[in-house]
Amino acid sequence: xxxxxxxxxxxxxxxxxxxxxxxxxxxxxxxxxxxxxxxxxxxxxxxxxxxxxxxxxxxxxxxxxxxxxxxxxxxxxxxxxxxxxxxxxxxxxxxxxxxxxxxxxxxxxxxxxxxxxxxxxxxxxx
Ligand SMILES: [Cu+2]
Numbered sequence: 001x002x003x004x005x006x007x008x009x010x011x012x013x014x015x016x017x018x019x020x021x022x023x024x025x026x027x028x029x030x031x032x033x034x035x036x037x038x039x040x041x042x043x044x045x046x047x048x049x050x051x052x053x054x055x056x057x058x059x060x061x062x063x064x065x066x067x068x069x070x071x072x073x074x075x076x077x078x079x080x081x082x083x084x085x086x087x088x089x090x091x092x093x094x095x096x097x098x099x100x101x102x103x104x105x106x107x108x109x110x111x112x113x114x115x116x117x118x119x120x121x122x123x124x125x126x
Contacts, residue, residue, distance in 0.1 A: 024117060033057060036064035036084065036115075039107035044117035048094060052121065055091040058084035062106065066090075068119075069101040069110035082106075094121045 024044035027034070031053045035042040038060035046054060056066045056075045063083035067074040075090035076082050082105055084090060100119040107115035 031055070034066075035059035036066065036104065038062045039064070039104070039115045041066070041104075041115060041117045046117065046119045048119070048121055050097050050121055051093065051095055053091055053093045054119065055089055056084070057090075058086050058088040060086060064104045064106065064115070066102050067105055069103060069112065072096070072098075072100065094119070097122045 024041050026045040026047065027043040028047040029052070030049055032043075032046055032048055033055045034046060035057050036059055039062060042059075048054060054066075058064055063085055065075045065079075065082040065084055067076070067082075073092060073094070074082075075084065075092065078092055079088060079090035098121055100121070101110065101112045101116065102119055103109055103112065103114075103116035109116065112118070
């Protein structure tokens with residue numbers, strides 16, 4: 001009986017860890033900070049209002065960046081390079097409502113695979 005209980009709690013813990021590890025989670029706000037780890041974004045779903053800001057901050061040993069799949073914006077335009085290392089930040093304001101797939105050109109792709117996510121610019125969800 002004791003062994004069965006132990007097995008169950010271990011399975012639950014593994015499920016929680018697996019969930020937190022594969023998905024970056026959602027963040028919502030007017031002025032959001034998103035760290036770029038090796039090799040994933042801190043958040044894979046970002047919601048800001050029109051005119052909101054995302055501060056993309058390097059937080060890894062590898063260089064990272066954030067680029068819109070439709071090429072409408074890129075951290076390169078404000079940072080001056082696609083290579084953001086630990087502590088390098090690029091703050092972008094978004095004045096066009098829309099849903100943007102974004103990715104790191106080194107570790108993701110425009111199909112939204114691997115190091116990638118979705119930025120939703122619009123009215124805050126209630
Ligand atoms: Cu990267």
